[in-house]
Amino acid sequence: MRIEFDPEAVGRTPFYKLLTSVVVPRPIAWVSTVSAAGTCNLAPHSFFTVACVAPPIVQFTSVGRKDSLHNVEETGEFVVNFAPEQLFEQINETATDFPPEVGEFEAVGIAREPSLRVKPPRVAASSVALECELHSTVRLGDSTVVFGRVVHAAVDEHVMDDGHPEVTRLRPLARLGKDEWATLGEVLERPRIRYADWDGGAGGDGFGGQGGS
Numbered sequence: 001m002r003i004e005f006d007p008e009a010v011g012r013t014p015f016y017k018l019l020t021s022v023v024v025p026r027p028i029a030w031v032s033t034v035s036a037a038g039t040c041n042l043a044p045h046s047f048f049t050v051a052c053v054a055p056p057i058v059q060f061t062s063v064g065r066k067d068s069l070h071n072v073e074e075t076g077e078f079v080v081n082f083a084p085e086q087l088f089e090q091i092n093e094t095a096t097d098f099p100p101e102v103g104e105f106e107a108v109g110i111a112r113e114p115s116l117r118v119k120p121p122r123v124a125a126s127s128v129a130l131e132c133e134l135h136s137t138v139r140l141g142d143s144t145v146v147f148g149r150v151v152h153a154a155v156d157e158h159v160m161d162d163g164h165p166e167v168t169r170l171r172p173l174a175r176l177g178k179d180e181w182a183t184l185g186e187v188l189e190r191p192r193i194r195y196a197d198w199d200g201g202a203g204g205d206g207f208g209g210q211g212g213s
Helices: 014-022 067-073 087-094 106-110
Strands: 029-034 041-044 048-052 057-063 077-082 129-140 143-155
Touching: 029 057, 029 067, 041 057, 041 067, 041 106, 057 067, 057 129, 067 077, 067 129, 067 143, 077 143, 087 106
Parallel strands: none
Antiparallel strands: 029 041, 029 077, 048 057, 057 143, 077 129, 129 143
């Protein structure tokens, strides 16, 4: 038996909590920006994914008008820093609602390093940095989706394996519902099935050869 939820009847906040509890785990974009006045901002955004491959575009959503969004609109640049397990406390601390004139790098004590193609700095201890130029934004109700074209990527050599970032070395953090976070669990590896090799699947579990992304 299912419990039915009508978004209009439930209301914004309760339904937001429902959505963020079932759309899990969510990767974290640890976004660094610089305001027009020169203040460096750093904040985690868990509505984050790849939007396009060619050209390479990533997207994150600002729920409300947050400093990251203001700065991107002013300067047209941002960096997505990888959010690893070992920086959990610092990532959580940068979610604090500091006023715009307070830079999270200094407030939290996070070392930075210069980016190659954009003005916002990278997080020095983050293993991956995606330097982005603003492609476009889309306003959706109380939120804004930010699309950034990746113009440069920098990856720590220690997380590479045979020329590719290795997930057990990356140790990604993810967001769940409420105040819950997740670390990397069991990693399953299985090649995608070509239709020419389809043999009826594994007991109708809904995975074999469905053509998903």
